[in-house]
Amino acid sequence: MARIISLITLLLCTLIVLTWPDITEGTALTYNVAAHEKACFYAWVDKAYEKVSFYFAVQSGGSFDIDYTVTDPRDKLVINGDRERQGDFVFTANFVGEYSFCFANDMSTFAEKIVDFEITIENEPRAELPPSKGVTPEQTSNMEESLIRLSGSLSTIARSQKYFRTRENRNFSTVKSTENRIFWFALLESTLIVGMAALQVFVVRTFFSTTKRGNV
Known part of the structure; x- marks a missing residue:
């Protein structure tokens, strides 16, 4: 008898799941x-x-x-x-x-x-299920309420996943933007250092050239 009731319950759950997309x-x-x-x-x-x-x-x-x-x-x-x-x-x-x-x-x-x-x-x-033998309306209503609560919980989990996905995408975009800024800042800094070194070499060479001409 217990196996029959379990089989009927499984059949009802399957019917509810199949009719749920219409809701x-x-x-x-x-x-x-x-x-x-x-x-x-x-x-x-x-x-x-x-x-x-x-x-x-x-x-x-x-x-x-x-x-x-x-x-x-x-x-x-x-x-x-x-x-x-x-x-x-x-x-x-x-x-x-x-x-x-x-x-x-x-x-x-x-x-x-x-x-x-x-x-x-x-x-x-809500979707109405056909009457089944061995299952009272109270049991069917309880199963519908359980499935509705389960659907609400799944919706909450799905929204939480979307929220974490959004946070991940935004953090990744922020990290990528920061990496680009660091790269261009380092490139600009390296260019300035090379330019200052070249300017110093030019100033030193000009100074010694002027000194030699003055001594001559």
Whole structure:
């Protein structure tokens, strides 16, 4: 009997996992925003009052900041920010239609910005499982709640990984920029030392040449 209940539980978990993608719809992208460029991306909301999550992080370029705006299908501003390094927002889509997510790199003269972002649309209704023999509705509800908590924990872990990835990319970019500055500073210092040595040799030779002429 215990084996049958375990088999039914495993079957229910498999069905929930298979039907879970119908609940959440998301897009994760990485885009290189050129200097003075405004790049927009769009997401379609099928039903009103759906939850829309928007995450972005500047991975490299300049001071790791960028301007962003989110507008609804009526071209009304939902959220915006200037010179932000990263953001994580969740808002309710009150209207059906196309929402725009734009990044603007107008403040940079020549620096390109690599932006990692994700747009997720979550439907409010949950997937309903077909009734199964030997499993009560309370057990099914408990399993659904456990899977929802597990999904939330996995989302938190994924966001933490993105955060550490962003920190790693920024630190690597900082180290690379520091190495370049040290290289050019050392090259300039070496050039100045060689120039000063050559100038000293020239001054000494000129001094002795003038002295010999004076003695003659």
